[in-house]
Amino acid sequence: MSKTLRLVLGDQLSLTLPILESAPENAVIALCEVDEEGRYVPHHPQKIAMMLAAMRHFATTLRQRGFQVHYSSLDDTDNAQQLIPEAERVAQLHGCDEIQVTLPGEWRLAKAIESRRISRVGPRWRVLEDTRFFCSRQRFAQWMEGRKRPRMEDFYRMMRRHTGMLMEEDAPVGGQWNFDHDNRLPIDDAPPPPSAPRHRQDALTREVLALVATHFADHFGTLAGFNWPVTRRQALADLRHFITHALPCFGHYQDAISDKSPYLFHSRLSAALNIGLLLPDEVCKAAEDAWRRGAAPLNAVEGFIRQILGWREYVRGIYWHHMPDYKRDNRLAAERGLPACYWNGDTDLRCLKRAIEMTHDNAYAHHIQRLMVTGNFALLCDVRPAALCDWYLAVYADACEWVELPNTLGMVLHADGGYLGSKPYCASGKYIDRMSDHCTQCRYDPRQSVGDDACPFNALYWRFLERHADPLADNPRMRVIYGTLNKMSTEKRRALREQAETFLDTLTWTLPYGQGQHATDYGE
Numbered sequence: 001m002s003k004t005l006r007l008v009l010g011d012q013l014s015l016t017l018p019i020l021e022s023a024p025e026n027a028v029i030a031l032c033e034v035d036e037e038g039r040y041v042p043h044h045p046q047k048i049a050m051m052l053a054a055m056r057h058f059a060t061t062l063r064q065r066g067f068q069v070h071y072s073s074l075d076d077t078d079n080a081q082q083l084i085p086e087a088e089r090v091a092q093l094h095g096c097d098e099i100q101v102t103l104p105g106e107w108r109l110a111k112a113i114e115s116r117r118i119s120r121v122g123p124r125w126r127v128l129e130d131t132r133f134f135c136s137r138q139r140f141a142q143w144m145e146g147r148k149r150p151r152m153e154d155f156y157r158m159m160r161r162h163t164g165m166l167m168e169e170d171a172p173v174g175g176q177w178n179f180d181h182d183n184r185l186p187i188d189d190a191p192p193p194p195s196a197p198r199h200r201q202d203a204l205t206r207e208v209l210a211l212v213a214t215h216f217a218d219h220f221g222t223l224a225g226f227n228w229p230v231t232r233r234q235a236l237a238d239l240r241h242f243i244t245h246a247l248p249c250f251g252h253y254q255d256a257i258s259d260k261s262p263y264l265f266h267s268r269l270s271a272a273l274n275i276g277l278l279l280p281d282e283v284c285k286a287a288e289d290a291w292r293r294g295a296a297p298l299n300a301v302e303g304f305i306r307q308i309l310g311w312r313e314y315v316r317g318i319y320w321h322h323m324p325d326y327k328r329d330n331r332l333a334a335e336r337g338l339p340a341c342y343w344n345g346d347t348d349l350r351c352l353k354r355a356i357e358m359t360h361d362n363a364y365a366h367h368i369q370r371l372m373v374t375g376n377f378a379l380l381c382d383v384r385p386a387a388l389c390d391w392y393l394a395v396y397a398d399a400c401e402w403v404e405l406p407n408t409l410g411m412v413l414h415a416d417g418g419y420l421g422s423k424p425y426c427a428s429g430k431y432i433d434r435m436s437d438h439c440t441q442c443r444y445d446p447r448q449s450v451g452d453d454a455c456p457f458n459a460l461y462w463r464f465l466e467r468h469a470d471p472l473a474d475n476p477r478m479r480v481i482y483g484t485l486n487k488m489s490t491e492k493r494r495a496l497r498e499q500a501e502t503f504l505d506t507l508t509w510t511l512p513y514g515q516g517q518h519a520t521d522y523g524e
Contacts, residue, residue: 005030005070005096005123007087009109010037010051011400012102013058014276018128019100020067028094029067031055033074035081035215040108041394044221045212046228046363047271050397053208053230054275060204061232070094074211083109084116091123098124105130105274106401107323132279133316134159134309140317149419153178155317156310165284165309166291166302173291178306179251179299186435187256193264194245199227199234220343220395221360228271228363228397235269235277242267243290251300255368257351257436262358266366267304270398273312280308307367315406318420327405330385331417332468337509338387342374349456350442351432352377363397370396371425372432375412379426380460381504385415423477426464429455450499459499466493 006019006029015021023029033055038048052074059071070090072079080086091099104110110127117125129136135143143158144150157177160166166173201209209223229235242250246265253265272278284305291301319326341347345356355369365374370392378388389408393399410420429446433439439446439455448454449462465472465485473482485493 002098003027003094003096004098004100005087005091005094007032007099007101008058009083009101009104010055011105011275012130013054014132014279015061015065016132016279017102017276018131019102020062023067027068028070028090028096029059029062030070030072030087030090031059032072032079032083032086032090034072034079034083034086035074037083038074038216041390042219043216043393044359044363044395044397045216045219045223046221046226047395047397047399048216048219049205049208049212049223049226050228050230050271050363051275052212053205054277056204056208057231074215084112088122096123098126100126100128102128103130107319107327108401111324132276133313134163134280135313135317137317137320140313141321144317144321150318151422152310152314155314156306159309159313163284163309165305166288174298174302179302182299183251183303184255185252187253187258187264187437190253190256190258190264191249193249193258193261194241196227196263196268197237197241199229199237201226205230221363225361229277232277235272238267238269238272239278239283239286242269243286243296247287247290247296247300247304249300251297251303254303254366255435257366257368257373257432257438259350259354259437259441262362262364262366264366268364273308274398274400274403280312284308312403315410315420316402318406318410319402326409326416327386327389329409329416331415331471332382332413334379334382334384334413334415336382336384336387338378338383338391339381340508340510342391343510348443349377350444351436351438354438359395363395365396368435370407371412372427372435375408376425376427377457377460379413379424380457380464381507383413385409385413387510388413417471418475423475424464424468424472426461427457428461429457432457450495454499456500456503459496459503462488462493462496463500466497 004027006023006027008017008029008031020029033052056071059069062069072086072090080089087099101113104113113125113127117127143155160172160177161170209226213223229238246267250265256264258264269278269283273280273283287296287301287304290296291298341352342356345353345360347353351373355365355373359365389405392408393401393404406420410416412425414421414424429439429444433446444455445453446455446458449458462485465481469482472478
């Protein structure tokens with residue numbers, strides 16, 4: 001009689017997985033902690049601890065539901081410490097002739113499993129689709145047919161109609177699809193943000209924290225203050241807290257940046273969503289219900305749902321539709337390594353320093369810090385996409401490559417030539433001064449572009465525009481700013497270039513230009 005091993009990966013901790021729902025009585029459910037998955041980039045210790053603790057709690061839930069579970073712990077003496085060899089070892093141990101797994105979230109791992117499947121060596125491998133998303137890969141591919149320049153807004157409207165989310169028959173509630181113009185208030189007017197709920201750490205979680213502290217002590221980040229949900233119950237508590245205490249203000253202040261508060265009114269739900277403790281449908285429905293009962297304004301609810309139903313689903317579709325070539329894109333020919341301050345926080349730029357410190361302490365920075373501070377700075381400094389993509393993948397608890405890579409390479413670095421975003425999200429210090437409270441505590445002045453006290457973002461911004469005028473000057477969304485650049489005197493442009501180059505010369509780079517910190521390129 002055939003016997004299957006059902007392999008559950010660390011970002012697939014959902015009881016609704018087809019490999020669990022269809023598991024026969026004699027199936028063995030395997031969860032495998034392996035050293036390789038913690039090190040192919042130097043993942044933040046909190047990210048590793050969150051996933052391992054969640055895996056161990058999920059294994060307990062599976063056993064309570066009657067499943068036969070094999071759990072490979074990181075410190076098991078017979079652990080192969082690589083996922084595929086470990087799964088095959090466990091399959092042989094239990095007499096299983098087939099391994100079933102849900103599609104991994106990374107092309108790297110999916111490719112390795114596919115190569116093993118067609119090798120016909122060892123147990124058979126079978127890969128099932130991940131059904132936890134609103135939009136399947138097949139449906140996205142059908143939507144992409146004939147589209148040379150897809151746009152998220154078109155996809156989002158299609159998904160709103162498909163799901164009925166925030167719809168009245170075939171029309172959007174409130175008479176418009178997007179309320180983004182209401183969601184750009186600066187930090188100055190924001191009320192005090194709510195504190196994140198604290199999660200109790202049971203013996204299982206404490207055991208994992210000790211294990212990670214021992215095995216991954218050399219990685220960027222600290223375990224002090226660890227407060228990620230590691231059970232579905234904790235994740236649901238975070239969801240309820242966000243809906244009640246943060247969602248009402250989320251919309252207005254989702255683009256604001258605080259020097260003190262790392263979370264403001266953001267949900268912190270993406271990590272739980274990305275490892276499967278929460279499902280996107282239930283999260284969106286909870287937000288929609290809050291609006292329908294008058295507990296949150298429409299601009300906040302629509303903006304939040306757009307991030308999940310729209311953007312999250314869209315970037316996943318782009319990822320699978322274009323990998324592995326997408327990861328190699330570098331249309332702006334950026335060839336520098338990563339500034340060393342991304343690893344040690346040693347910079348006088350207050351906004352950059354606080355974003356890195358918050359990332360170090362919490363394995364978290366909200367989307368505007370990633371896009372307009374750490375990302376914007378890397379864009380203006382010509383950082384090679386592989387270097388920044390690997391850093392983002394490593395340091396954020398919610399970073400799975402299917403969502404991290406398109407956001408970083410396409411949205412942040414414009415390295416795909418405008419395929420994902422219609423313009424580069426480059427900005428001077430004036431933007432950061434308007435949206436944050438950093439600049440009053442910074443040694444640099446955002447009102448100055450040259451001189452010892454000038455904000456480096458300003459000269460770097462004009463240098464970037466000048467360097468990339470050929471591909472960008474005709475962009476309809478950038479013609480006004482290029483008009484300003486073209487009106488500058490030759491002397492002013494020279495002074496800005498010299499200011500920018502002088503600043504770049506003060507930076508220390510982690511590796512020689514042209515290399516990533518932990519390059520995860522996909523050669524054939």
